[in-house]
Amino acid sequence: MSVSFDGLGLSPELADTMTRLTSVGATLARIIARNGLEANLAEAAGTNAGGDGQKALDVIADEAFMDALRDGAVRYYASEEQDDVVDFETGTLALAIDPLDGSSNIDVNVSIGTIFSIFPKAEGPDESFLRPGTEQIAGGYIIFGPQTALVVSFGKGVQQWVLEPGTDIWTRVADPKPLPHETSEYAINASNYRHWPQPIRAFIDDMVAGAEGPRGRNFNMRWIASLVAETHRIISRGGVFLYPGDDRKGYERGRLRHVYECAPIALLITQLGGGATDGADPILNALPDRLHARTPFVFGSSTKVARVAAYHDLPHDESHALFNSRGLFRS
Numbered sequence: 001m002s003v004s005f006d007g008l009g010l011s012p013e014l015a016d017t018m019t020r021l022t023s024v025g026a027t028l029a030r031i032i033a034r035n036g037l038e039a040n041l042a043e044a045a046g047t048n049a050g051g052d053g054q055k056a057l058d059v060i061a062d063e064a065f066m067d068a069l070r071d072g073a074v075r076y077y078a079s080e081e082q083d084d085v086v087d088f089e090t091g092t093l094a095l096a097i098d099p100l101d102g103s104s105n106i107d108v109n110v111s112i113g114t115i116f117s118i119f120p121k122a123e124g125p126d127e128s129f130l131r132p133g134t135e136q137i138a139g140g141y142i143i144f145g146p147q148t149a150l151v152v153s154f155g156k157g158v159q160q161w162v163l164e165p166g167t168d169i170w171t172r173v174a175d176p177k178p179l180p181h182e183t184s185e186y187a188i189n190a191s192n193y194r195h196w197p198q199p200i201r202a203f204i205d206d207m208v209a210g211a212e213g214p215r216g217r218n219f220n221m222r223w224i225a226s227l228v229a230e231t232h233r234i235i236s237r238g239g240v241f242l243y244p245g246d247d248r249k250g251y252e253r254g255r256l257r258h259v260y261e262c263a264p265i266a267l268l269i270t271q272l273g274g275g276a277t278d279g280a281d282p283i284l285n286a287l288p289d290r291l292h293a294r295t296p297f298v299f300g301s302s303t304k305v306a307r308v309a310a311y312h313d314l315p316h317d318e319s320h321a322l323f324n325s326r327g328l329f330r331s
Ligand SMILES: O=P(O)(O)OC[C@H]1O[C@](O)(COP(=O)(O)O)[C@@H](O)[C@@H]1O
Pocket: 052, 080, 098, 100, 101, 102, 103, 104, 189, 225, 226, 227, 228, 255
């Protein structure tokens, strides 16, 4: 196994935990590349705590991370695939994980990932995870795509490693650049348009109207349905991502999980000078009320994230035409 976190000021416990995560990442990259040769990794495998159908790879990834982290520095292991926090009984850290993000893409050979968040262990499991994301000592993801990469923040910028294909060798590459403040690209699952709250509809309407609309220019849209892949694109070239709450049953607080999806992504994005909110307030300051809590999530280039918040501040019946006539948001 070869990966180095030298020079980043990590405690031996955190460096060991990161080494274990990258080791599983290399193993999963090999398993994913062989999908369909022996096993079908997208095969239905059960239902998780959030009521989502699990695929074979969700379970394989969860078990691989659990096995690798046991007997290390992680005391509490919280996973999307486990109802409750798993107590490894020794260790000083608490790790929350989405072992396999973007499950609906397993069978279509599109980028998927693993998202993780690490805290110093607090008194018990609840105290360890139900706290502000500002207290994370690490947050990041591994992306399994044409290239397997690790992108992580230990609270001082964002660092990136790339896996040499077919090996366990991770090589550090150039740090991601700060996000551009402005962007012309947005990501949202537009099939839910009729369910969105008015401020989100108004924000999207104004971009869809393009050069002829109040914004006076054209925008581009992407939706991969894989938070990791979406984040990687935004880190690479900017953009804004939205998964708002909506009026579908169970989606009042959106779809994404606060602890092991949104908080670590918010750490990365804010370290790169971007914004990450629930539509109005910063995700990193918010307190999840339970392990699998959902939150509306908006992140990316700071000007766009601030604009979404501004739409939320408007009285309900104000329209984009009013925005335009006020000259507030032309860009
Ligand atoms: O299918 P939808 O509603 O567009 O949701 C897509 C979102 O769901 C997720 O797949 C949820 O993550 P999991 O695959 O880990 O459940 C995100 O990666 C993605 O952003």
